[in-house]
Amino acid sequence: MPLKQFISGVAEFSANEVLQLDSEYQTYLQPLSGKSLALTLLPIEQTIQLQFTDSRIDILLPNNRADDVGSEIGSEVDSDCHLTIQLSALSQLRDTNQLTTLIKQDKLDIKGDLSVAQHLSALVNGLDLDLTEILTNKIGDVPAHSIMGTASAVVNYVKYVKQHFDITLGEALIEEKQLVASPLALANFSDEVTDTRYWCDRLAARLAILEKKQLAGDK
Amino acid sequence: MAENQSSSQPSNQTHFGFKQVDEDQKESMVAEVFHSVAAKYDVMNDVMSLGIHRIWKRYTIDCSGARKGHHILDLAGGTGDLTAKFSRIVGSEGSVTLSDINPSMLEVGKDKLRDMGLVDNIKYVEANAETLPFPDNSFDIVTMAFGLRNVTHKENALASIFRVLKPGGRLLVLEFSKPTSTVLEKIYDTYSFHLLPKMGKLVANDEDSYRYLAESIRMHPDQDTLEKMMQDAGFEGTSYTNLTGGIVALHRGFKY
């Protein structure tokens, strides 16, 4: 099974499901409709192409194989905006202030219509995923609130248990320390045992004397 | 291999699954199969392939080089899975022609694509792949997914596709093929000859059609034979990729 296509299929499905969760998603998709954005990752030379319509996103992995006549990286790709970026710099892409630095360092190359990238960024940042509202739309007001109420009670309980566990554990550790007897305490304990044994022996001897006296009296 | 078997038969005989039938009968028998499976075709496709057909089709699209403004022919396109995605890629300047010999399959495809909101750039054409009703050099890409094995004279279909492709255009044939490992072949045989018809009976109440599908898969030419047939039809730069251990193969060829 082609693994990459499996992954892109799952990613496409998830992206579209997430989009549907925000009732405003079409507002953000509208300016992107009919446009496409390609992202080529270096050095792995994998291109991911996003194709937008006003209702969904398709994710493609344009495949240009070595046996294609005249093929070079990205030659199969024809998109409105094409970003080529070093994998190591990918995490910096979110920070728009870094873009110029990345371009200067040859870690990022942008070709085509930059507004596509800007609209995509607006879409990603604009999605407002209010869980209670989403549930309300799907299953109705009362169940949604009771689910969210239960969920927050569970979260609070977990927090409480965790906090409580932390305290108990702390105390237990202190107690544990005290249970591990010091040599002084051990010597003390052993003295007390010797004392007790002494008093027990004395008591036993007195009992024996009393017993003898009693027997003599009876006779 | 399988082709050799059929060419050793009297010239007016061909195979319909494992049966030998008159050549002029095959078309209507195939039509009957797809007419009867049309309504449940999509569900059965998912059930039979455990959903993997979607990934094979994704791979086909990723290899197609389709882009905005292209004119694409989805031949034997049935219920239009490839057409849907192509339609979004080529946009309003391009077009996708969903063509099939079977009106029932086309009708199911048309309904499905309309429900998806895809109307503007799709044409529906009922046609036999052997005698395509399009002018020479009309399409940038022709795809044929799981269709070629049902065609009576495959060499005629390949020649007809070659004619309608533009110079520089490419053909992609996605079709069941020969598993590369004998173990996989055994498992796959058991699955397709025992389990598949039963599933067909259970889900679509149509054991015979699904038995035909399994048999026709086995009678289809293997990877190298099909590549050779494409070259004989005039295609250049031909190649194929085995998918899922050769259960399916994607063949590509260019018209220069």
Ligand SMILES: C[S@@+](CC[C@H](N)C(=O)[O-])C[C@H]1O[C@@H](n2cnc3c(N)ncnc32)[C@H](O)[C@@H]1O
């Ligand atoms: C297994 S379906 C594949 C449908 C679709 N391409 C898919 O992958 O889901 C095979 C299709 O081939 C069509 N077909 C069979 N013989 C044909 C022919 N000679 N010309 C055109 N289409 C044909 C059938 O009607 C049927 O819709």
